Amino acid sequence: MMESVKQNKMKKVAIIGGGIVGATAAYLLSKNSNYVTTLFDSGKGQATKAAAGIISPWLSKRRNQQWYALAKDGAAYIDDLAQETQMTADTYLQSGxxxxxxxxxxxxxxxxxxxxxxxxxxxxxxxxxxxxxxxxxxxxxxxxxxxxxxxxxGARIDGNNFVNHLVKLGEKNGLRFVHAEVQLKDEQTVLVNEKLENFDFVLVCAGAGIKRLLSPLNYEVRVHxxxxxxxxxxxxxxxxxxxxxxxxxxxxxxxxxxxxxxxxxxxxxxxxxxxxxxxxxxxxxxxxxxxxxxxxxxxxxxxxxxxxxxxxxTDDFAPFFGWLPDSQHIMVASGLGSSGLTTGPLIAKLMVSLIETPNHFSNYQKEISNYIHKKG
Ligand SMILES: Cc1cc2nc3c(=O)[nH]c(=O)nc-3n(C[C@H](O)[C@H](O)[C@H](O)COP(=O)(O)OP(=O)(O)OC[C@H]3O[C@@H](n4cnc5c(N)ncnc54)[C@H](O)[C@@H]3O)c2cc1C
The missing domain is CATH 3.30.9.10 (D-Amino Acid Oxidase, subunit A, domain 2)
Structure with a gap:
């Protein structure tokens, strides 16, 4: 009886996309007993697994201060995450x-x-x-x-090993991983393998796939x-x-x-x-x-x-993340560009914190409405 009461209080979270953002978010949520988390990934076109894996944002010529803050703090967070999850040198290494x-x-x-x-x-x-x-x-x-x-x-990451490591740890904590391409039917409903599943929250971490996922919900996303x-x-x-x-x-x-x-x-x-x-x-x-x-x-x-x-x-080469405008159920992250292995884990951590505490993180990004809006 006590167990079922506890389960009813647990919120169901779907994460669409198992790249560095989705896999990190899945691992972090799997540690929190308030959530039951499912990670969906189609495995198609993933940037994370193809990436070179260089983590060295400090010498970049980019002038965007919000991007730099995210990349600098992102590099520091990866080191914390690597230590917390005991990553080995074939996954994360401070090589200089x-x-x-x-x-x-x-x-x-x-x-x-x-x-x-x-x-x-x-x-x-x-x-x-x-x-x-x-x-x-x-x-x-x-x-x-x-x-x-x-x-x-300076460090390097093997993107493939990094996400596999975090998903494996997540699964030990009860994370459900589903290898499938999914669609969003409405703000809380995911179509997977011809079945509909309902969630309290959906985190869209689909990289370049975000446009296709949000188009049926009438959102226009300015990512290329x-x-x-x-x-x-x-x-x-x-x-x-x-x-x-x-x-x-x-x-x-x-x-x-x-x-x-x-x-x-x-x-x-x-x-x-x-x-x-x-x-x-x-x-x-x-x-x-x-x-x-x-x-x-x-x-x-x-x-x-x-x-x-x-x-x-994105048009200004900056990533964006947070609640979808006009939605209380869908959160998104995309536009990580060529430095997403550096910023991705921190973005995932900030997204997970947003589920419980409202915030905009204006030190790290512009308003999300610069990148996404509802049509009509
Ligand atoms: C060749 C290359 C080199 C790079 N080198 C570096 C580097 O050295 N340093 C650095 O910091 N960054 C680098 N990057 C950038 C970095 O890889 C990306 O910015 C980052 O991996 C993006 O992560 P993500 O989780 O947002 O998206 P992705 O890794 O693309 O993951 C998105 C996932 O969503 C899944 N998906 C999409 N639609 C659906 C759907 N409908 N249903 C289910 N699943 C879906 C996809 O299959 C994919 O697995 C490089 C990128 C490339 C391509």
């Missing part, structure tokens, strides 16, 4: 990042920016100007002559899709050292040795692609030629895999 500049005046400017940001973001860690020789000692196969700034707090492709190379001679830093060379693709001879090169940024899912020859050419400019010994023979994902982005 090196950002290069060709002109020494630009390098001075970057170093000043890093030092300024460290005042409010101690997570950036040690800041060090590195010469070509020092870069080559950290990344022995780099043949290009590069100079940069090393920050020890951008295709991102990257390649994985196997370089037997490459260091087995899993802790090698991520290299972000100016004007080139990011260069990420992740241990065991695996090297990730990425990513492309393609607006309005003709084909949203296929890996293309032009991407291979763009990525490989960039990689070869960094390590002249690489070739197509090293290629072992590719990844393709769709980023959702």
């Amino acid at each position: 990042t090196i950002v290069t500049r060709k002109r020494s005046a630009d390098l001075d400017e970057l170093e000043q920016l890093a030092l300024k940001h460290r005042q409010t973001a101690p997570e950036i860690g040690e800041i060090q100007r590195v010469s070509a020789e020092e870069i080559q000692s950290l990344l022995p196969l780099v043949t290009a002559d590069l100079e940069g700034i090393f920050v020890s707090g 899709s951008q295709k991102g492709q990257l390649i994985e190379l196997k370089v037997p001679a490459y260091s087995n050292d899993v802790s090698a830093p991520v290299l972000m060379p100016e004007g080139e693709k990011d260069f990420m040795p992740v241990g065991n001879g695996q090297l990730i090169i990425g990513a492309t940024h393609e607006n309005n692609p003709e084909n949203t899912t296929a890996f293309t020859d032009s991407a291979l050419h763009e990525l490989l030629t960039s990689a070869i400019r960094i390590d002249s010994r690489l070739s197509e023979k090293n290629l072992v895999a590719n990844r393709v994902g769709m980023r959702a982005f």
